Amino acid sequence: MLCHQEPPPLETGPFTLDDLEELLSFLNSVAADPNSCSEGSNRSTGSEDERKRRRMISNRESARRSRWRKKQHLEELTEQLDRFTAENRELKNQLYQVMNQCHLVMMENQRLRSECADLTSRLSHLYRTMKSQQLQY
Structure with a gap:
């Protein structure tokens, strides 16, 4: 009796060497064991083995x-770290x-205060001079 057994569907995409070896091993075991679907206890043992393989x-x-x-996830976190590092550098x-602008403004403010005090x-002094001249006339 011919038994058709298919491996479980694998997700499409790159397969590792272990994945391919496992699939080949499965296919070889199905081809090498023609009695895997035979009667009685062999059927239950075969199905248990099949379930284990699957x-x-x-x-x-x-x-x-x-x-x-x-x-x-690691790549996303790395990209996020790079973005945050660049943003941090820009904010610094x-x-x-x-x-620097604040320092310049503070220096200008100090200069203006000094000039204001001088003026x-x-x-x-000019008011005092004028008053003394008015008193003389």
Whole structure:
């Protein structure tokens, strides 16, 4: 009696060497064992072995997908880190420029305060001079 057994469908995409070896092993075991679908206890043993093989292949495929997802997540985090690093560098540059402007404004403010004090003193001296001249006339 001819038994048609198919391996579980694998996700499309790149296969690892282990995946291919497992698939070849499965196909060879099906081709090498013509009695795998025979009567009685051989059928139940064969189906148990088949279920184990399918489970093993399924687990390997699941692990492969999990590794792929982990790799994708790591790449996303790396890209995010690069973006944040660039943004941080830009913000530091902006902060440096603002601090320089602030320093320049503070120096200008100090110069203007000093000039204001000097002019106030000169104005006060002129008022006193004018008052003394008015008193003489």
